[in-house]
Amino acid sequence: MFSAELFTQSLIAGIVIGIIYALMALGITFIYSIVKMINWAMGEFYMLGSFVQYFLVVGLLGPDLWWVAALLSAAAVFLVGWLIEPVLIKPMFTGGIERRDDYATVVTIALLLLMRNLATALNGPYQRSPGTNLGTVMLGPLPESGARLAAALCALAAMVLFWVLLKKTWLGLALRASSQSRVGVQIAGVDILRLDQVAFGIGVGLAGVAGALLAPVFLVFPTNGVVTTTKGFEIIVIGGLGSIPGAVVAGILLGVAESLGAAFISSPYQNAYGFVLLLAVLLIKPSGLFGERMRHA
Amino acid sequence: MTSPVLAATGLVKRFGGFTANDGVDIAVGAGEVRGIIGPNGAGKTTLVNMITGVERPNAGEILLGGAPIGGLAPDAIAARGLVRSFQVARVFGDMSLVENLLVPYLARRGRLAEGEARARDLIGRANLARLADAPAKTLSGGQRVLLQVAAGFMCPQLSVYVLDEPFAGVNPVIKDTILDLIATERRERNVTFVVVSHEMDIMRRLCDRITVMVEGRVLLEGTLEEVASDPRVVAAYLGKPLR
Numbered sequence: 001m002f003s004a005e006l007f008t009q010s011l012i013a014g015i016v017i018g019i020i021y022a023l024m025a026l027g028i029t030f031i032y033s034i035v036k037m038i039n040w041a042m043g044e045f046y047m048l049g050s051f052v053q054y055f056l057v058v059g060l061l062g063p064d065l066w067w068v069a070a071l072l073s074a075a076a077v078f079l080v081g082w083l084i085e086p087v088l089i090k091p092m093f094t095g096g097i098e099r100r101d102d103y104a105t106v107v108t109i110a111l112l113l114l115m116r117n118l119a120t121a122l123n124g125p126y127q128r129s130p131g132t133n134l135g136t137v138m139l140g141p142l143p144e145s146g147a148r149l150a151a152a153l154c155a156l157a158a159m160v161l162f163w164v165l166l167k168k169t170w171l172g173l174a175l176r177a178s179s180q181s182r183v184g185v186q187i188a189g190v191d192i193l194r195l196d197q198v199a200f201g202i203g204v205g206l207a208g209v210a211g212a213l214l215a216p217v218f219l220v221f222p223t224n225g226v227v228t229t230t231k232g233f234e235i236i237v238i239g240g241l242g243s244i245p246g247a248v249v250a251g252i253l254l255g256v257a258e259s260l261g262a263a264f265i266s267s268p269y270q271n272a273y274g275f276v277l278l279l280a281v282l283l284i285k286p287s288g289l290f291g292e293r294m295r296h297a
Numbered sequence: 298m299t300s301p302v303l304a305a306t307g308l309v310k311r312f313g314g315f316t317a318n319d320g321v322d323i324a325v326g327a328g329e330v331r332g333i334i335g336p337n338g339a340g341k342t343t344l345v346n347m348i349t350g351v352e353r354p355n356a357g358e359i360l361l362g363g364a365p366i367g368g369l370a371p372d373a374i375a376a377r378g379l380v381r382s383f384q385v386a387r388v389f390g391d392m393s394l395v396e397n398l399l400v401p402y403l404a405r406r407g408r409l410a411e412g413e414a415r416a417r418d419l420i421g422r423a424n425l426a427r428l429a430d431a432p433a434k435t436l437s438g439g440q441r442v443l444l445q446v447a448a449g450f451m452c453p454q455l456s457v458y459v460l461d462e463p464f465a466g467v468n469p470v471i472k473d474t475i476l477d478l479i480a481t482e483r484r485e486r487n488v489t490f491v492v493v494s495h496e497m498d499i500m501r502r503l504c505d506r507i508t509v510m511v512e513g514r515v516l517l518e519g520t521l522e523e524v525a526s527d528p529r530v531v532a533a534y535l536g537k538p539l540r
Contacts, residue, residue, distance in 0.1 A: 170403045177389045177400045184387035187349070188401035189375035189452060 002264065009142045010263040011256060016144065016152040018255020020210050023155045024228050025235035025247040026162065027206035033179040033242045034199035035089060037104035042232060043225025044115035045204035048080060049073045049211030051119065054220045057130035063216075064133055070154060070212040077208025082201035084111070089200055090193055119222035132216040151213035158209050159248065162202075166244075175199060179242070207232075227271070234274045238281045240291020250289060253277065300363070302327040302489050303348070303379070303457050308357035310343050317343040319513040321357070325457070328483065330490040332504035332521070334497075336534050339510040341493045342384070345461050348491075349381040350374040361457065375401070378456035380449040382463055386441035388448075390434030394420055397433050397444060402451040412451070419447045422481070424474055439467040446475055450482055458482075459491045464499055472496075476503060497521070497539060509534065 024046060031039050056069035088107045097103045134146030166172035178185040178195055186192050210228065218224060235254055239246025254274045261273030281289060301324035310318040318340045325331045333341050346352035348359055350371040359367040366374050371381075380401070389397050398416035403409070420429045423443050428436065433444060442463060449458050464472050476499070482488045494500055500507060501521045509516040509524050511533045517524055524530050525539040 170409070173392075173396060173399060173403060176392060177396075180389040180391060181387045183351075183371075183383075184389060185400060185404075186371040187375055187381055187383075187387070188448065189372050189380075189404035190400065191370070191372045 005142065006263055007260070009144075010259045012139060012142065012144060013148075014256030014259030015252055016148050016255070017259065018252035019152045019159075020155045020214060020251075021228070021231045021235055021255055022248045022251025023158060023206050023210040023213075024232040025239065025251050026159065026244065027203040027210075028232050028236055029239075029242055029244060029247045030206070031200055031203035032236075034175055034203075035092075035196045036182070037089065037092065037100070038108070039200075039203065040105065040108040040229075041112040041115060042204065042207050043229030044112050044119075045077050045081065045207040045225070046211035046228050047119060047220075047222060047225040048115065049077045049208030050215040050218075050220045050224060051123070051211075052076045052208070053212035053215040054128050054130045057215075058128075063131050066130070066132065066134075066150075066216070067154065069130075070209065073212035074158075074205050074209045077211075078201040078205035081204035082197055085197045085200040089196065093193065093196070116222055116225075123222055125221070127219040127221040129219050130215050134216075145217070147216045151217060154213050155210065158206065162206070165202075171198065230271075231274065234278050237288060238278055240288025243288065243290035243292075246288055246290030301325055301360075302362055303491070304360045305344075305348060306358050308344065308347055308359070309355045310340075310347055310352060311355050316513055318347065318354075321510070321513070321515055323508055323515065325489055325491060327456075327489055328487045329506065330479070330483065330492065330504045332500045332507040333491065333493045333510060334495065334500065334507055334524075334534065335510035335516075338512075340513040341510055342461060343513075344510070345381065345459050345491070345493060349379060349459055372404075375404075375452060376454075378452070378454040379459070380452045380455055380457070381459040382442075382445045382449055382461060384462040384465065386438070386445040388433040388436070388441050388444050391432055393430045394425060394433055394436075394444060395429050398448055398451045401448050402453065416451065419450055419478075422474075422478060423447045424470075439471045442467050443471050443474060446478060450478065455482075455486065455488055457489045457491065459493075461493045462495075463492065464494050464496045472499065479503065497525075497535075 024042065028039065028042050031037065052073040053069050056072055057063055057066055061069050088111060091097065092100050092103050132147040134150055136143045137146045137149050166176060174185060174190050174195055178192060182192055231254060235247055235250040238254065239250030254277060257273045257277045258270050262270040304324040306322050308318050308321040321344055335341055343352060347354045350369050353368050357367065358365060361377055361379050366377060389400065395413060395416045398419060399412050402412040402415065417429060420426055425440060425443065433441065436444060446460065446463055449455065463475055479490060483490065492503060504521065506518060507521050507524050508518045509530050516529060517527060525535065531538055
């Protein structure tokens with residue numbers, strides 16, 4: 001049964017969740033474009049962000065200061081990424097490793113297993129929720145969960161901040177330059193290895209923000225990053241690997257596809273609609289909506 | 298020559314069983330323009346790569362202003378004032394010309410406003426003012442080379458500039474522009490240049506001295522007239538005497 005009201009509601013719900021998915025995808029694509037690697041442990045940084053958020057809200061700040069907790073969670077995840085990078089990722093460039101892609105895949109999957117099992121050991125299999133005092137918000141005649149809406153607005157703010165960092169600061173200039181030529185920035189006198197470290201921290205920090213914002217919406221548990229990571233990679237393929245606008249647009253598209261599919265086709269298959277979208281994009285434009293055909297120099 | 302600003306002694310670089318540089322010595326004085334010529338495969342680019350930190354020497358020592366730089370990373374060497382250009386221009390295609398030039402400037406903690414003024418001045422002197430805010434990927438091959446050469450001049454503490462084949466595949470007008478840029482920076486900042494090129498006419502106009510490399514070694518060194526009249530250089534490289 002088609003109703004305009006249900007359609008609008010689903011559309012808004014899809015956009016809201018899509019914006020948060022996009023944050024995750026942004027982190028993946030950003031790390032890829034600077035460090036030239038896929039971080040398969042992205043979902044575990046999402047998980048870490050959600051746990052930090054949970055403990056800050058429940059143990060320290062209370063649900064009203066959820067936004068302070070989210071900022072602190074983002075900072076904590078950035079810091080963890082920033083500390084891990086020199087140990088695990090940097091040897092990719094300094095250790096005389098010939099097959100860098102393989103190396104990155106192996107170490108990040110190892111990191112994924114370590115983080116997931118560490119979380120299970122420390123937390124147990126329990127699912128937690130920090131709770132929220134944000135009630136339902138009416139968008140016109142349509143109800144929307146306050147926590148979701150707040151999460152989407154914060155995700156949007158994080159994206160704007162990220163954009164300002166890239167476009168308006170010296171660090172952003174260096175990051176954009178190194179996404180185009182690593183050798184080029186090195187001969188310009190930029191220490192690319194330190195840039196990698198910052199980029200890795202920022203990328204996983206974006207996943208951490210997504211985890212923190214979604215903590216009251218989805219539950220907090222050791223494997224809660226799995227689904228969002230899958231979404232993140234779906235978005236990357238739909239939008240085009242390495243494209244920042246692609247990640248944002250595809251994130252929203254994915255959210256909308258899932259939401260409309262669930263409302264008008266069948267809700268148990270919610271996670272499948274994104275893959276239908278993915279297959280359609282692969283058939284029509286295999287490099288993704290915003291992707292450029294890859295050329296290895 | 299007073300004490301050289303750039304000195305390499307006994308440089309060796311092997312790739313598997315092939316010895317690309319086999320005990321190369323070179324010393325360049327402050328403010329000098331040194332040319333490096335030699336047949337393809339003589340090891341010129343390998344030498345440049347070692348001096349600028351792109352390749353790590355198997356043996357030998359490199360001194361910049363008396364301090365050892367052998368084995369340092371390219372960015373650390375650039376920070377000490379030794380900058381290079383590549384034969385295939387490495388520009389940041391999605392960034393504007395001004396932004397391209399700001400990268401080397403800001404890397405050394407320069408001020409943004411000063412950097413932008415300097416970048417626009419340099420772009421003007423490179424006859425690219427019309428394109429200053431266009432993305433670098435819209436440039437032609439020759440203009441990219443020009444942009445890359447200009448980027449080196451943005452380095453605030455530039456003392457030695459190594460140019461690897463800056464004139465290859467570039468039209469005569471751009472060649473003259475590059476020569477003008479080199480002359481100006483040499484005059485105003487006493488920059489030392491090391492230029493690898495096959496363009497003998499340009500090398501005659503540009504270089505104080507020429508180092509001839511053959512098969513991974515320095516064959517001889519002298520003014521262009523001196524080296525061009527050496528029968529070994531004629532046989533190994535020039536093919537016939539220069540007139």
